[in-house]
Amino acid sequence: MRPTGDALLKRWHGMLGLSRQSPPSWYRDRLREELQERRLAKTRWQKLSEASDVFFSSSRARYDGYPVRRLPPFVISRHGLVYTYMLAKFTLRWKFYRTAAIMCNAPHYDSVREVVNPSKDQKLEEVASRHQIDPVAFNKAAQRSIDLANAANLPFYLHLTLHQLHLITTYLIDYRIEFPTHPSEKTQGFSMMPANCENASSNVSGSMADLQLNQPTTPENRSAFDHKAVVVGLYGIPGSGKTFLLNKLKQELGQTQFSFYEGSEMISTVVPGGLDAFQSMEEQEKAHWRRHAIDAIGKNCADSGQVAVVAGHFMFWSEEQEAGRPVYTLNDLEIFTHIVYLDVLAEVVERRRLDDTERSRPSTSASHLHKWQQEEKTQLRDLCRRHGILFSLVSPSPTLLNKVSRLLREFKYHNEEYNLSQAKIKLDDVVVANQRQLETVLVMDADRTLAAEDAGALFWKRVSDSRPLQGAASTLNTLFSSPLGHSYTAFRQAVLIYEETANDEEFDTLCQEVALAVTMHPEIVSLLQLVAEQKHVGAVVVTCGLRRVWDKVLERERLSEKVKVIGGGRIADGFVVSAAVKGALVARLREVHHMRVWAFGDSPLDLDMLRKADRAIVVVGEEQTRSKTMDVALTNAIDYDGLRAHQAVLPSNASPRLDTTKLPMIKLTEPAFVKSLLCDRYTHDGLQVLCATDRNAAKLLATRMRDAAVAGPDLREAHRRVGWYLANEFVADVMGLEQCPIRHVLGHQTRGYQLFHEQQTTIVALMRGGEPMASGVNDAFPLAMFLHASDADDIKLHHLQGQLTVILVDSVVNTGKTIVKFVQHVRKLHATIRIVVVAGVVQAQCLSGGSLNQTLARHAKLHLIALRLSDTKFTGSGTTDTGNRLFSTTHLS
Secondary structure (H helix, E strand, C coil): CCCCHHHHHHHHHHHHCCCCCCCCHHHHHHHHHHHHHHHHCCCHHHHHHHHHHHHHHHHHHHHCCCCCEECCCECHHHHHHHHHHHHHHHHHHHHHHHHHHHHCCCCCHHHCCCCCCCCCCCHHHHHHHHCCCCHHHHHHHHHHHHHHHHHCCCCHHHCCCHHHHHHHHHHHHHCCCCCCECCCCCCCCCCCCCCCHHHHHHHHHHHHHHCEECCCCCHHHHHHHCCCCCEEEEECCCCCCHHHHHHHHHHHHCCCCEEEEEHHHHHHHHCCCHHHHHHCCCHHHHHHHHHHHHHHHHHHHHHHCCEEEEECCCEECCCCCCCCEECCCHHHHHHCCEEEEECCCHHHHHHHHHHCCCCCCCCCCHHHHHHHHHHHHHHHHHHHHHHCCEEEEECCCCCHHHHHHHHHHHHHHCCHHHHHHHHHHHHHHHHHHCCCCCCEEEEECCCCCCECCCHHHHHHHHHHHHCCCCHHHCCCHHHHCCCCCCCHHHHHHHHHHHHHHCCHHHHHHHHHHHHHCCCECHHHHHHHHHHHCCCCEEEEEEEEEEHHHHHHHHHHCCCCCCEEEEEECCHHHCCCCCHHHHHHHHHHHHHCCCCEEEEEECCHHHHHHHHHCCEEEEEECCCCCCCCCHHHHHHHHHHHCCCCEEEEECCCCCCCCCCCCCCCECCCCCHHHHHHHHCCCCCCCCCEEEECCCCHHHHHHHHHHHCCCCCCHHHHHHHHHHHHHHHHHHHHHHHCEEEEEEECCCCCEEEEEEECCHHHEEEEEECCCCHHHHHHHHHHCCCCEEEEECCHHHCCHHHHCCCCEEEEEEEEECCCHHHHHHHHHHHHHCCCCEEEEEEEEEEHHHHCCCHHHHHHCCCCCEEEEEEEEECCCCCCCHHHCHHHHHCCCHHHC
């Protein structure tokens, strides 16, 4: 069924994500200001703009839970232009501030959600201050857009890129909006713009006349906004502080958007005769009134639109009894949407109960209270998972009130629809922030796709190594094997488990430890490095797992600036990623952003995005680490759902999935794959040449190499030193360094450095003249593989598999034909590997228009490093041949 206009407005306000205002009177005061400005408007366009402000203020108040006016029934001839103008203006203002934050490199640009008019005095400074952005940089970035708009004689909020405007209009049209029509409206189709501006003016006036002052929003009018009423149970054993916390929450949150109930007081209200009469009833009759009480709370909540917070008991258990007596009802399980459990130390509860002067509590030992508490938590977790209720465990701390308040505010608006809208906004932000003209995007899963490891499993292993775990609460395996499966609710529950396991600082530390234990597939790293250099191809990681871990992994690989991660793991992320979200984001890239999508995944959670992509690549790991349920799901997707995919086996010696007819194999390093991905359009800087000719160190080193009196072992030693120098001075700069642990001379562990991905580097000595210099390079990088090659064909595929860089070393480059032959051969074997050529002497002519420069200019990720350039066109032979001089064979020539 198509969404109504009310549903559209709800989605739109959810996308804007503006902060709710306090006190509630702010909304009424704001609306009065807008009405006054509308009355003072003179021109047609001023009236249109101010009318849209009135409609915005009214709809925002309604969305935030403070309805001050009812929007009139939608009549196209009266309201079409106003709604169109309102949606465009405020969406573009929102995008304006977000873009300005991105342009000035604000670290938390995605939290900038503003729609105030920046043309008004001091608004830019106010926004910058609210979001802790440098006001000078922010004002400069914003002013650039405003100045450009003024130059074009446009209002600032209409001067954004056509692409951004397209995104907004597509977002609105994408939902096929069907507004509820006025009975007098007979037309089946309509134009969003009236025939002329005169009609526009009268339409605006009519729109304003339809607004009815002070008329409350009725349940019928609100129905398009409603989802299941949010009812939160506040549980904990008697003495854990439920009533105290409930009263604090009432003061903190107010009672406009929230309502608060003490379970026993609610029972006293609904039971004739009150609580005393209830206490004298049989258990069956008590259960009836408990059901009646929770039903009444649920109805009140549904009617008012408030979030209900209900403090109650799950079970009673005296120390003499063998087992506790549950007092929950099936109605509780149907009505509660969330449960917050106060997990207070049993010893603290025991002391509180003894010190309680207001209530008479039986004496109960700490050991029994602990057993009671554990039983409640175990049963509640299980019941919540079987009934789709989100369960959150909170412990006493100085920030408990703030934490629970934050949870309740988030529970109020977070649902599956909102979740998807936030994920789409994040994707749009990634696209907008990318300054390149992207045509193709790689969408990659993370766990067991980018790397063989599952970061979630490693996270829980780290937690279990550092602290005792409490059964099903400790891992996600039980959660995802429960009736919740891999649903939106399951992933939301996973976030709450992460929240209860570690605070923000602990979580970040754990993620850092996990990231260090993750090793990305070198084929994936090499591919992403190539993609990062392209202007028309980009990549984004979309993970159901821990965004923070993969942010850190990509940062370590120096890919984080170009490859962004969309994922969750914390409430602050704002959304979770499920299989449905992955599929929706791929569809959005294709249908809204009009991009070609290559999707990479490894598990059933990736099948939806693989189906919706233009090209699908199933990443297949080793049998002991790959998904155990993928084969059946993949077969069904291919046989019945029309999936057409290839498989990339990583590492290359792993066995393939299914059969290679049903799921053909592809290699990510093959030239044909890269050519297809890049559409045969490489973006690169050509051959990058670094030369030490004018450096004093180079002059000293070159002296020994050119001295005719130096030959044999002495000359080989001179070449070795040159290789060592060029490796340390230039290759290290080109490839970068990474930290490594070393033992200090004083005996403690400290930090050292080595070549970035040194163990995934192959040094090739071009025989025979390049061997001594290659040995010097190897001295600098001792962890690298060392290979002798008399001919290019001596380099085999297995020498490059799993490697990220190959260093070709020769003593002299004359025409460059030999180097070209080696480079082309390497590229045939591995299309994305980085190639660095190291040489002692390079003839300048082969670089300035010669075959070397012309041929290699078409290759990406290629550097040439030389000790010196020579203008001499002489090619050595016999006694002047470098190889003969190095190995004392001049007499054989």
